[in-house]
Amino acid sequence: MASLSTPLISLPRHPNSSSPSFSTDLRLSSHPALSLIDQCTSIKQLKQVHAQMLRTGALFDPYSASKLITASALSSFSSLDYARQVFDQIPQPNVYTWNTLIRAYASSSDPAESILIFLEMLDHCSECPDKYTYPFAIKAASELRALQVGRGFHGMAIKASLGSDIYILNSLVHFYGSCGDLDLARRVFVKTPKKDVVSWNSMITVFAQGNCPQEALELFKEMEAENVKPNDVTMVSVLSACAKKVDLEFGRWVCSHIQRNEIKENLTLNNAMLDMYVKCGSVEDAKRLFDRMPEKDIVSWTTMLDGYAQLGNYEEAWRVFAAMPSQDIAAWNVLISSYEQSGKPKEALAVFNELQKSKSPKPDEVTLVSTLAACAQLGAIDLGGWIHVYIKKQVMKLNCHLTTSLIDMYAKCGDLDKALEVFNSVERRDVFVWSAMIAGLAMHGQGRDALEFFSKMLEAKVKPNAVTFTNVLCACSHTGLVDEGRTFFYQMEPVYGILPGIKHYACMVDILGRSGNLDEAVELIEKMPIPPTASVWGALLGACKLHGNVVLAEKACSHLLELDPRNHGAYVLLSNIYAETGKWDEVSGLRKHMRDAGIKKEPGCSSIEVNGSVHEFLVGDNSHPLCKEIYSKLDEMALRLKSNGYVPNKSHLLQFVEEEDMKDHALILHSEKLAIAFGLISLSPSQPIQVVKNLRVCGDCHSVAKIISKLYDREILLRDRYRFHHFRDGHCSCNDYW
Structure with a gap:
């Protein structure tokens, strides 16, 4: 059974022993239940020992009880529910027993329970919390980012004359850093009288994780100057700082420093070196390290996969993916997100489809956010809507990340009503949720509504950020709200504290x-x-x-x-x-x-989703399987346009074409018109034709779309690089202001 090899909490005294050491009590140390606890390898066996202790009365011995609690709460087969039941049976738990339970819950998925047990201890334990209690309670506050609670523990420790204890101070440094208060963390660190390696590690980690990589590296140099020998934990944080600073040169120096000082390399440290190389853009260094690593885990493989994917070397990335002992969801996410972020949404959706076919592992929040972003790029509303249904069926919590992604997807796929429905369905809306909704309204030409949402955001006490103002100004631009745009722009710094x-x-x-x-x-x-x-x-x-x-x-x-x-x-x-x-x-x-x-x-490309499949068209494209039908519809469109007085706007031709009929022909072959023609032959009259263009729509295509919407009595939604155009009955939502 796994046990504490180096106990971090004080050991209890037996009430009948005059010595502080329990090991001198031969009667207790030879109790048969104790040796049986050490031999347990499962909860079932531990329950059998528990039953025997109840029969013999050993459970009422504080040392024996604490031994049972330790096994049930901290062993490799621990069960916190069972540990709590055992704890509740003990008549008078000693400090060690309270500490054990507080420690176990602090590292659990429910750290709030650790704090509640600490409060119970204050009421029911005859002894005061000791120097081992506070680090665990502070750890629970760290997990919860509960700044005021942790500060309360800090004050209590000082009142108990434990304010200079090294373990408590180190815990406080970590706690304040976790809560984002780097100044307080630094103040505690500076006031620590005799800093050990853990003290330095805690502060370096706080800086590294708090987006202050330069400060982390400077502190490491200071640590070296103080002749404090770093360990593997130190180097993991220093490598993390190098990665965030994208400082390959210093990162290489750190790796050689590890070897020179014979710091023992383990899997965690090797993975940190691997991550540093990849984030600093040196996949060659990463590959050399990866090949010589004696042990590799899923993190090692995924890091290499990410390195090749971020460079756009997908051939090598797929080779790594295929060689992985197992592909967890993180590996799939690397491929989906890298394709999406590099402007390859079709490839991203293809990987997502492969994931669905594999049926294992299940998509997580990161998968869905990346896939929704790819759907938004392509205008693939069918798949985006399917993901929304999937989230509901899986009873996934609709947090701000997913909410923002769904709003963005629906807005960019042309369904603003659905985007508003998602927005109104959630109670918690952070600045990104509000900003996404404002952006959606802006791109659909509803500038006044976007500004109204901005006002509601301020009423909700949500502070706008730089992205919010970009979206607000875009709303003003798309709708011709010049005076409003000026006002917001010149209010940014003096009113909202945001430098333009x-x-x-x-x-x-x-x-x-x-x-x-x-x-x-x-x-x-x-x-x-x-x-x-x-x-x-x-x-x-x-x-x-x-x-x-x-x-x-x-x-x-x-x-x-x-x-x-x-x-x-x-x-x-x-x-x-x-x-x-x-x-x-x-x-x-x-x-x-x-x-x-x-x-x-850049070639003009227009895409349209029909029955869940995305079809792409380039100018003059003839590669589509329904090419003949599409061009037949184009000819029909051209005749009906001409009979209704349409005159091609030849100024939208990039090159000089002498023959007038060739000019007309060149314009009719624009990718938007091909996509609209395909929509007319593929979608029922009740379905809107939704086209996504990678460039700004040209004026001639805009005029044609207006006339087509009236001639064919169809709703056409055309999204170009900058905004949406809703065509209906010969009119566009942009009022020709785009």
């Missing part, structure tokens, strides 16, 4: 530029306290296209290309501005420059 960042400046330039206030937009850029980035100049360039300002467009494009010489979007926007003003020589010159520099325009 580059995204906020880009939004504000967009608000001003889109509304025709180009001079004010330029003035804002010139007065920015931070250097304008490509996104800021891009916003100005986009505004120049809307208002046909060629001179300012050339200036904005020049600045943009200085910062990002291979930005194909800048060339496309300027080319379109030239095309709209008939400057075809300039268009040809830009196209030639792009060819010579090897810069390719």
